[in-house]
Amino acid sequence: MALSADESGRLAGLLTSHVDQVTQRWTEVVAGQLRGRLSQAELRHQVQELHRALVDALGKGLTDLAAEEGTELRAVLAEVSRGQARQGFSAAETATGVFALKDALLSVMEADQSAGTLRDYVAFGTLVDQMGLFTFESYVRTRESLIADQAEQLLELSTPVVKLWEGVVAVPLVGTLDSARAQVVMERLLQTLVDTGSPYAIIDITGVPAVDTQVAQHILKTVVAARLMGADCIISGIRPQIAQTIVALGIEFGDIATKASLADALRHVLRLTGVETGRRQSRREA
Amino acid sequence: MTSGVDLSRPQAQTVGSDEDVVRVRQLVRTVAVAVKLSLVDQTKVVTAASELARNTLVYGGGGTVEVAAVDNGRRPGISIVFADSGPGIADLELALTDGYTTGGGLGLGLSGARRLVDEFDIQTAPGQGTRITITKWSR
Numbered sequence: 371m372a373l374s375a376d377e378s379g380r381l382a383g384l385l386t387s388h389v390d391q392v393t394q395r396w397t398e399v400v401a402g403q404l405r406g407r408l409s410q411a412e413l414r415h416q417v418q419e420l421h422r423a424l425v426d427a428l429g430k431g432l433t434d435l436a437a438e439e440g441t442e443l444r445a446v447l448a449e450v451s452r453g454q455a456r457q458g459f460s461a462a463e464t465a466t467g468v469f470a471l472k473d474a475l476l477s478v479m480e481a482d483q484s485a486g487t488l489r490d491y492v493a494f495g496t497l498v499d500q501m502g503l504f505t506f507e508s509y510v511r512t513r514e515s516l517i518a519d520q521a522e523q524l525l526e527l528s529t530p531v532v533k534l535w536e537g538v539v540a541v542p543l544v545g546t547l548d549s550a551r552a553q554v555v556m557e558r559l560l561q562t563l564v565d566t567g568s569p570y571a572i573i574d575i576t577g578v579p580a581v582d583t584q585v586a587q588h589i590l591k592t593v594v595a596a597r598l599m600g601a602d603c604i605i606s607g608i609r610p611q612i613a614q615t616i617v618a619l620g621i622e623f624g625d626i627a628t629k630a631s632l633a634d635a636l637r638h639v640l641r642l643t644g645v646e647t648g649r650r651q652s653r654r655e656a
Numbered sequence: 657m658t659s660g661v662d663l664s665r666p667q668a669q670t671v672g673s674d675e676d677v678v679r680v681r682q683l684v685r686t687v688a689v690a691v692k693l694s695l696v697d698q699t700k701v702v703t704a705a706s707e708l709a710r711n712t713l714v715y716g717g718g719g720t721v722e723v724a725a726v727d728n729g730r731r732p733g734i735s736i737v738f739a740d741s742g743p744g745i746a747d748l749e750l751a752l753t754d755g756y757t758t759g760g761g762l763g764l765g766l767s768g769a770r771r772l773v774d775e776f777d778i779q780t781a782p783g784q785g786t787r788i789t790i791t792k793w794s795r
Binding site for chain 1: 699
């Protein structure tokens with residue numbers, strides 16, 4: 371428990387009787403820390419909201435932030451730290467926004483000796499610490515969810531299946547091909563093959579920094595799955611260093627066509643299809 | 657995080673997830689570039705590290721990787737140690753055979769990694785974990 375019931379009451383009294391001094395000093399300290407990245411009006415509003423929530427909670431007899439009386443105060447703190455996490459403030463800056471209350475309390479208690487004892491100040495400080503740590507945790511949680519969202523978006527973004535030509539689709543792979551991404555790539559490719567009725571697919575690995583056995587195995591599985599659906603796969607973008615590494619590793623691509631560049635792969639496919647149309651034409655002429 | 661890696665002492669990385677394998681790869685690439693390996697050798701040593709780090713994770717149940725810049729007096733190089741305290745390897749010769757796998761992979765990781773580097777040392781015994789040291793010298 372951070373505060374006794376008496377201390378809680380005294381803190382509420384102190385905050386209410388010196389409301390202007392406290393919010394004034396609190397705003398100053400935070401403003402100094404943020405150096406103008408939040409407008410004075412926004413900052414004042416934020417401090418006043420925190421002040422109001424704190425007084426309300428203390429009025430209900432708050433002695434510990436985790437207690438029932440602190441529900442609304444915790445919501446306000448979480449809201450503030452969420453906002454700052456999304457605006458790109460650092461964790462320290464966000465937590466300082468709460469810790470600054472200690473400065474404000476100290477200056478008020480120094481100016482008015484009757485406002486409280488040192489023991490009171492230490493007890494108040496414990497509650498402010500709890501609030502600060504709570505803010506810090508909310509901040510980290512917000513950041514973690516942001517990162518998780520971004521990772522998901524990246525997974526979606528980084529695996530487009532593009533139509534290169536009539537009957538030819540391509541998957542340009544960029545970055546690390548782990549199991550999760552390989553699965554997404556395979557699903558997308560197979561679905562696009564069905565949707566477009568394409569008989570050819572080109573898997574371009576120019577943007578894959580290292581092809582190890584796991585990456586190779588994922589690619590091979592995708593090719594086999596595409597073949598089962600009647601589509602031919604060509605692997606392109608095999609750079610010299612990747613080719614040498616694959617040879618040394620001993621990976622066999624078997625009868626799968628591989629090309630150095632995407633352009634070569636497309637030319638290869640067009641030649642295959644072009645020969646067929648050419649024959650048909652010549653037959654018609656004959 | 658800056659890309660500045662202190663080359664004067666070995667860099668350690670724990671391996672406990674797929675993301676850690678990616679971190680090992682990035683660390684090895686940074687050191688390989690710093691000791692001026694050619695692009696082909698960089699790719700080879702990064703690929704070997706990727707294979708062995710994944711082995712550490714999948715078969716060793718996680719472990720540690722230590723990457724160091726080394727010098728044999730004539731040439732600089734990179735040395736990497738993969739250590740785990742997993743079940744170890746009972747039949748080393750079989751494990752180093754192309755195409756042999758107990759995990760559903762291609763069975764080329766261990767044998768392939770040996771071909772990708774200049775020096776390959778493996779110490780293992782059943783129940784005693786596995787410790788693999790690889791070295792690649794710049795040419």
